[in-house]
Amino acid sequence: MDFTFLGDMFASLLKGLPLTLNFWVLSLLGGGTLALILNLMRTTRIGNAVAGAYVFVFRGTPLLIQIFMIYYGLAGFGFVRQSFLWPFLREPYWCGLLALILNDAAYTSEILRGGLRAVPKGAVEAGRVSGMTRFAILRRITLPLAFRQALPAYSNEVISMLKATALVSTITLMDMTGIARAAISETWRAVEILLCAAAIYLAISLLVTRFSAWFERRLSPWHFGRTTP
Amino acid sequence: MEFGKLALLGFGPEGWGLVLVRAGLMTLAVSVAAFVFGLGLGILIAWARIGGNAVLRRLAEVYVVVLRGVPDILVIYLFYFGGRQVVTAIGTGLGFEGPFDISGFVAGMLAIGLISAAGQSEVLRGAYQAVPKGMVEAGRVVGMTRLTLFRRVIAPQAMTTALPGMGNQWQSVIKETALVSVTGLVETMRQVSVAAGTTQEHFLFYAAGAVIYLCITTVSDQIFRFAERRSLRGHPQGGM
């Protein structure tokens, strides 16, 4: 084992970490917001159909094709090139981010939907008979219960998105995977380089797993045998 | 986009239709190979986590954690580039002349199979643990051996619980095969990229690719649902 090489490799891979984290956090924020909107849309008949079709398309196709479609595909349309969005859509950064957000929204909206469906009808009725407004019920009962229910699935989605950010390297972006890919074609020491990169991703996802387990215990202590808060 | 451009997707002399269908079949082939490989390995891992000794259990656990925490594309690169490194080392060691290469199909199948095995083992383990204790005891009191118990009671029960989860794993495998395109294997993703580059009709061909994936995922989703309904016959949850 060539430890100087490994050390250098870690150092240069970590230079890509900010971009990876940037994509990760922003796509989760954007995707989460869009997922909430998609669920609100589901209260109307047309909105429900639109949200259903959206989820069908984005969950039924690979993220890679979504990224390419936005990065290479949209540029083929004259009206896109003429629009005010073109300064953004010509940049691989914004195309990658847009694809990640759209993709995350489809998965997250289904997780949220599952959580909302699992809220017991009785808990909502108990809120209604105590005179709460719709908004108060949503804020004090439905969303807290749905969120607790959805948390394990959502923490998987958070890790999935971390892994998904690696795909932006295919449209020239130098995130950790992009740097690893470039280093491979320079040095041809693929195994060492890839293991370094994998170790960094793994460390982050382990942190997420730990945090979400802690958070789950904090939010739903009664599931873990604690009788008092 | 003018209407005439759709001829590019047709089966005429100008059309890419036949090539795309072939690429779709390649996607299907890699997916099936990877899923079956993943299933075999997944069963072993699930078995290690349920019935293995402390060391096996720990190893299986680490395996699942690692493969769920590392981007799939890194695993594929590892198999493709790493596989080439290994093959080259062995080849030159045996005195053969280079250059050596590893088939994209094999690298892709192995990589995606290994990734999928982690997910499949989790589904199988969950299904095993969801078999009601009472049913196992009912088998035991009539004197079933462990094997009979597994074959007649546990496996059929667990299969029913596992089906929806396995359906999801299959869907993931299909989508992950798009990543194998980085190794140069001509499956759907690779083929539409080539066609898009050649014709400069990027949107058209990526959309066509998306439709191919949607067809595969939708049809297989229906098949899994059908199997699920069948397996639910006689269960309290209903079905046929």
Added chain:
Amino acid sequence: MTDAVETKAVGPALSITGLRKTFGANEVLRGIDLSARDGDVISMIGASGSGKSTLLRCIPMLEIPDSGTVTVGEDSLSPKGGRLTRAEEATARRMRGHLGFVFQNFNLWTHRTVLQNVIEAPLFVQNRSRAEAVDEATALLEKVGLAEKRDAWPAHLSGGQQQRVAIARALAQRPRAILFDEPTSALDPELVGEVLKVIRSLAEEGRTLLIVTHEMGFARDVSSRVVLLHQGQIEEDGTPEQVFANPRSDRARAFLSGHFDRTR
């Protein structure tokens, strides 16, 4: 808390007139008239499917009647077409504020502790001060015999304990009347007694109670009035003596004899 029952000079505590409700082709309530004065303890009995639970759920508009009027104190609603307008929704909320409702399945909020369940409505609906709400809730939990469980999670309580918390939660709203929807039907037989004991003590305090129940003995002992529903209509309405000892209709007689044979 013992003097929480205020006597209202004017009008009945709640009244229902001409109430109708259908589910699909099934007419569940076929013109119900019923009113309760302050201090009434009314038991509603009848076979399953007779509409008694639906009737109870129509009072706070958990089910919205097709026609008819529900009045609680000064507020009155006559919804049309099975839905509430925005203004009606606000009236319904005011009405619910004057009612306590105890469900068959307790419906405690699992993500809040016992105490938090009880102070939720006082704090977030009635905007009372936290100190006052907590003091009152503590007294109420004492009253239902669960003072020591105030910081426990609902999931860790027995069914009987959960139902007693639900009763404390209903009382915390300082309701003019409390509605019970088969409060002991979901309980194991050995837990029924502790809940009935609490309800009995409320009756003895002179609170206004509407109880849908299958516990005939309890209904006979505790109620000031018994209402028997049959196929969406009121078949009998009178004192327990009248209804249980001298039912006027054959149907009532058949129902009651069948029930007493089975449960007693």
